[in-house]
Amino acid sequence: MRLESLRIRGLRCLEDVAVPLGPGVTVFAGANGAGKTSILEAAFLLSHARSFRSGAKDALLQRGAAGLSVFAELRHDDGRGQRIGLGRQGVRWEARVDGDVVSLSELVGECAVVCFEPGSHDLIAGGAEERRRYLDWGVFHVEHEFISAWRRYQRALKQRNVLLRASTVPPEALFLPWEAELDAAAGVIDRLRDLYLTALRPHIEKAMAGLLPELGPMELRYRRGWAEDAPLGELLATQRGRDLARGHTTIGSHRADWSIAFEHAPLREHLSRGQEKLTALGCVLAQASLYAERKGEWPIVCLDDLASELDKAHQAAVVGQLGAVGAQVLVTGTEVPEALQAGPTRVFHVEQGHLAPLL
Template identity: 70%
Template sequence: MRLETLRIQGLRCLGEVSLSLAAGINVFIGANGAGKTSILEAVFLLSHARSFRNGAKEALLQRNASSLAVFAELRHTDTRLCRLGLGKEGSRWDARVDGERVPIGRLVRECAVVCFEPGSHALIAGAAEERRRYLDWGVFHVEHAFLGAWRRYQRALKQRNSLLRSGESVSDALFLPWEAELAQSGHEIDQQRQLYLEQLRPKLAESMAGLLPELGSVELRYRRGWPDDLSLAEQLRMQRGRDLARGHTTSGVHRADWSIVFELAPLREHLSRGQEKLTALACLLAQAVLYAEHRGEWPVMCLDDLASELDLAHQQAVVDQLRVANAQVLLTGTELPQALQGPEARVFHVEQGRLAPLL
């Protein structure tokens, strides 16, 4: 898939931006704070309905603006053209596909974007929530039943947590229907996650071998969020007393996590910050490869500030892989990276939220 056009209104420092994108590599260069990352952020919003940046959601809006909007024309490999839109006014988000208002899930299923940016090392070194997001994004795009199970699970989790906060006087009978729903939907989610990880493992091994061969073989370990020798229904029943004391549900798929273990670096603490970044990048590339295998087209690849995140050899390795895959790439930097010197890339200069094509 590739974005043919992109229009952004009221996002951070971008007041009104409209551009046509090349099918291959697109590079946005300019000084720090010029608005380069916000362009990638706009594309990411269409695929995830959230930013990859930390901070309050209100910070997405341009100063003194009351709304923001991102529009794009997306061309699939089968030549199908989709017109996508995502807007925010106040606290309300509005998603559209081909002019029709749709649920957010419909929009993000249509547009797939994988982004490597300075905060991506949190996928390896950060909280489990980051790794669950990565995992569930992948499952969502290959398993249509996932979203329904995830919504049922979240609703039941909210209800059970509400009962837990009500105190010990709550009858056990009130917990039973919500725990049954948690157990059923949680089992579906866990099975879908495990199947996805089995498909991801060989892609991950290949990706790691290309970027971190010095660390030896790699193993991906998954913890589902409750003991392997119990069903989730049994675990919820056994943990009800402790959960009442804590006021929230301590077991379930919302507590799942996964980790990467290298033969020559068995603990995460053995990795340098640079190796954490390369591990995260390898995970993202492996996910993109698996997406392409399932869907017949690569996701849009965003690489923020690539030259400051990777040395030249690794920049070249990544760019070469994406060229071979014919993936559309959106890349930012303060200058044109050496790995992209040549006539292939479309280059834009970004200054104070304005864009001008250079090549």
Template identity: 80%
Template sequence: MRLESLRIQGLRCLADVTVPLSAGVTVFVGPNGAGKTSLLEAAFLLSHARSFRAGAKDALLQRGADQLSVFAQLRHEDGQTRRLGLGRQGVRWEARVDGQVVTLSELVGECAVVCFEPGSHALIAGGAEERRRYLDWGVFHVEHEFFLAWRRYQRALKQRNSLLRASGPVPDALFLPWEAELASAAAVIDRQRQLYLEALRPHIRQVMEALLPELGVVELRYKRGWSDEADLGELLAAQRGRDLARGHTTLGSHRADWSVVFEQAPQREHLSRGQEKLTALGCVLSQAALYAERKGEWPIVCLDDLASELDKAHQAALVGRLKGAGAQVLVTGTEVPDALQDTSTRVFHVEQGTLNPLL
């Protein structure tokens, strides 16, 4: 798939920008703070309904603006086109596909964007929430029943947590239906996550062998969020007293985690910052490759500040791989990376929120 055009209004320093995009690689160059990353952020919003920047939710709006919007023309590999729109006013988001109001999940299901950026190492070195987001986005796109189970689970979790925080005593009978719902939905979520990781495993091994051969054989490890030998419903009932003291549910799918483990680096603390970045890149590429395998088309790939994140050898290898796959790639940097110094690369100069084509 590829974006044919992108219009952005009221996003950070981008007041009203329209970007014509072509297949292949497009590079946005300019000084720091010019708005380059916000262009990638706009594409990412259409695919995730959130930013890839940490803590960016309240900073998305342009200073002085009360709303933002992102519109795009998307073309799939089979030739079908879709008009996508995402707007925010206050805290409310509205999504559209071909002019019709849709749910955020329907919009996200239509457009797939993966991103490697300076904060991507958090996928390896950060908390479990970031890894669950990565995992669940991937499962959402390949397992149709996942989202319904995830939504059921979130509702039951909210209700159980509300009971745990009640000001007075709550009868056990009120917990039972929500704990049963949590256990039922968690079983589906856990199964789908494990199936996804199993499908991801060969892609991870192939990519990591190319990126980090010195670290040896790689494996994926998964923790579902409760004991493998026990039923979640029974555990929730047994844990209820402790959860009451804490005021939240401490077992379940919302506590799941996974990790990439290398033969020569069995713990993530053994990885250097550079190796963390390459491992995160490998995860992004593997997810994109699995998406392409299942969907028949590559997602759009965003590479923010590529030259500062990877050395020249890895830049060249990455660009060659993505070009060979036929993926649409959007790249930012203060200058055009060496690996993209050819006539097939389209270049825009970005400064103070405005764009001008260079090549």
């Protein structure tokens, strides 16, 4: 799929910017703080309903602006076109597809954007939350049962946590229905996450063999968030006392995690910063490649600050690979990366939140 145009209003330094986009590679070049990353953020927002940059969603809204909106014309590989948009007025977010108001998950279900950026190494070196988000975005796109199980789980978790924090300990009978619900929903979530990671494994293996062959074969490990040998419902009952003391639910799908171990770097601490980045890149590309296998079209791939994140050989390899499969690629940099200077590339110059075509 690809974006044919992007219209961004009230997002960080972008007051009102229209971005016409072609297939293949587009580069946004400009000085630090010009607004390049914000353009990628706008595309990513349509596909995740959140930014890839950490921090409050409020920071996205341009200072002093009443609202922000991102609209795009999306073209699928089968020729189908869609107009998609996400906007925020006050505290309310609203998503649209072809003029109709839809839920955020419906919007996110239409549009797939993956992003490799300076914060991506958190996927390897950071906390479990980042890895669960990555995993769940992938599962959501290929397994339709996932979203309803996830919602049921979140609701039950919230209710159980309310009980755990009550000023007087509620009777067991109040806990049991929520614990049964958590058990049922977690069963579905765990099965789908596990299936997804199994399907993802060959894609990660292939990506890593290209990016980090020196680390040898890799292994993908998944932890579901509670002991392997007992049903979650039972464990929640036996651990209720401990959870009451902590004031929250300490086991379950919301504590799941996964990791990658290489034969020549069995622990995450064995990876250099550069290797962490390449591993994260491999994960992002693998996720896009699995999406393409399942959906028949590649997601849009954003590469933020490509030249400062990767050496020239890796820049060329990645862009070459994505070019070969026909993915739309949006790249940013203070200059046009050397690896892209030979290929057919559209370049925009970004300056203080404004855009001018260069080539």
